[in-house]
Amino acid sequence: MIVTPKIFARLVAIAILGVLLQLSFFSRVELFHTSPDILPPLVVSLGLLGGSLAGAVSGFSIGLLVDCLLVAPLGGSSLVLLSAGYLAGLFRERFEIHSSLVPPLLCMGLTLLAELGFALVQVMLGLDAPVSSLVVRDMLLKSIYAFFLGWPIYLALRRLLRPALVEEPKVRRRKQPTVLGA
Amino acid sequence: MYRKQVRRRRAVLTLLIIGSFVLLTITYGQSSGGLQRGVSTVFSPLQTVADRALKPARDLVGWFDKTFDARGENSRLKSELAKAREQSVAGQEALQENRQLRKLVALDRGPALAASAYEPVTGRVIARSPTVWQSTVTIDMGKDDGVRVDDPVVSGDGLVGRIASVEGGSSQAALITDHASAVSAKVVPGGVQGVTRPDVGNPEELILDFIQSSKDIHVGQAVVTAGWRAQGLASLFPPGLPIGEVISASIVEQEASQQVRLRPYADLANLDMVQVLTGGSPR
Numbered sequence: 001m002i003v004t005p006k007i008f009a010r011l012v013a014i015a016i017l018g019v020l021l022q023l024s025f026f027s028r029v030e031l032f033h034t035s036p037d038i039l040p041p042l043v044v045s046l047g048l049l050g051g052s053l054a055g056a057v058s059g060f061s062i063g064l065l066v067d068c069l070l071v072a073p074l075g076g077s078s079l080v081l082l083s084a085g086y087l088a089g090l091f092r093e094r095f096e097i098h099s100s101l102v103p104p105l106l107c108m109g110l111t112l113l114a115e116l117g118f119a120l121v122q123v124m125l126g127l128d129a130p131v132s133s134l135v136v137r138d139m140l141l142k143s144i145y146a147f148f149l150g151w152p153i154y155l156a157l158r159r160l161l162r163p164a165l166v167e168e169p170k171v172r173r174r175k176q177p178t179v180l181g182a
Numbered sequence: 183m184y185r186k187q188v189r190r191r192r193a194v195l196t197l198l199i200i201g202s203f204v205l206l207t208i209t210y211g212q213s214s215g216g217l218q219r220g221v222s223t224v225f226s227p228l229q230t231v232a233d234r235a236l237k238p239a240r241d242l243v244g245w246f247d248k249t250f251d252a253r254g255e256n257s258r259l260k261s262e263l264a265k266a267r268e269q270s271v272a273g274q275e276a277l278q279e280n281r282q283l284r285k286l287v288a289l290d291r292g293p294a295l296a297a298s299a300y301e302p303v304t305g306r307v308i309a310r311s312p313t314v315w316q317s318t319v320t321i322d323m324g325k326d327d328g329v330r331v332d333d334p335v336v337s338g339d340g341l342v343g344r345i346a347s348v349e350g351g352s353s354q355a356a357l358i359t360d361h362a363s364a365v366s367a368k369v370v371p372g373g374v375q376g377v378t379r380p381d382v383g384n385p386e387e388l389i390l391d392f393i394q395s396s397k398d399i400h401v402g403q404a405v406v407t408a409g410w411r412a413q414g415l416a417s418l419f420p421p422g423l424p425i426g427e428v429i430s431a432s433i434v435e436q437e438a439s440q441q442v443r444l445r446p447y448a449d450l451a452n453l454d455m456v457q458v459l460t461g462g463s464p465r
Contacts, residue, residue: 023310023311024229024232026312027311027312028309028452029240029247030244030247030451030452032250033451035312037312037313053191053194056195063202064205066312067218068217068218068221068222069221069225070309070311070320071354072318073205073206073209074208075201075202075209076202078198078202078205079206082195082202115313118313119315121206125206134384138314
């Protein structure tokens, strides 16, 4: 990703908009008793588009902003989201994205990993309460929502950040030779 | 060139991970620092605008979710309504009797009415934490409105939580389903006392602990705040605030206690307007 001042401003705006949307909308609606979490898919999409460094930095920044706004111990969300962003970026650097299903599937998998990460951080911080089996259901549902939300988020970000993306030119399919123009 | 890039990438990643751990270590268990206060103050107006702008969309999603739920709840509510009618009649009689008895023993200004010392301030919920691990909401009222840390927060249905941190124009409330929450409570009628704590990951239920197995508790009984006061110490919550309804009571094997599960009266998932009871509890 080529980060010009204009692109940087767009990235900041995307991060702020994403966090505000999450805290004011997605965290406050429930579908089947679970609120969707758009922050892991957002970070994963940024990682997929910008690479591991962009994914890690955006994950760290978005996590820090969330922790600041929720007055939670700083660093917990950053640690989890930077890992998700980094892994997404690493995937993009190591493999080619052949299918359009790859971004939403990656969003789903890494959201599940991020939710496990959030749980680990809470245990690390001394969570002193019984954990019900519904947590597992919550994590699974969140990752399924991430699959459906990840696709539009990825497409929207690709459109917004298009000038900064280093994309390999598409290999044009050669026209098959025909006999007598048939 | 490529190696240099890889090295730089690894260095930044290591720096960010170390930074996260350092921040966690520094801020864990501390009150909100200057950075958090500053960011919160800057974003508070933005959150208020976002909250209002997104309310119709939230309501729409909520309508769909509630429609799914309503189908299953319909039959349960019908049977509950029949029970409630019976209880209502009995309750009216008890109320009448209670008024007469109060007059007799002059208990009108007794400890049960200590809640009147609180001054309710109404505010709007403008944000909510995204994980099931932290049950906190942000309210658009802060120090400037007289809100202080540990003030009780209620909704029209019952107890919601307490204020966990305050800034100038906004504050964070930890809900009763937050993992760090504990509220001294009693079952009514009967007055059996215990402590409500959350069932982490299940924000729709609470657990009432420390109840002797010999005490008789029935499904449908109400649980309210106990509001104790002893040796200069007092509960953060005034007595008599409704918390929830008993949905199951089972005796824990090999233990002299029973586990009572409650459903909170307040709809914690769809909080919109709340009241902070300010200036009441002595600290």
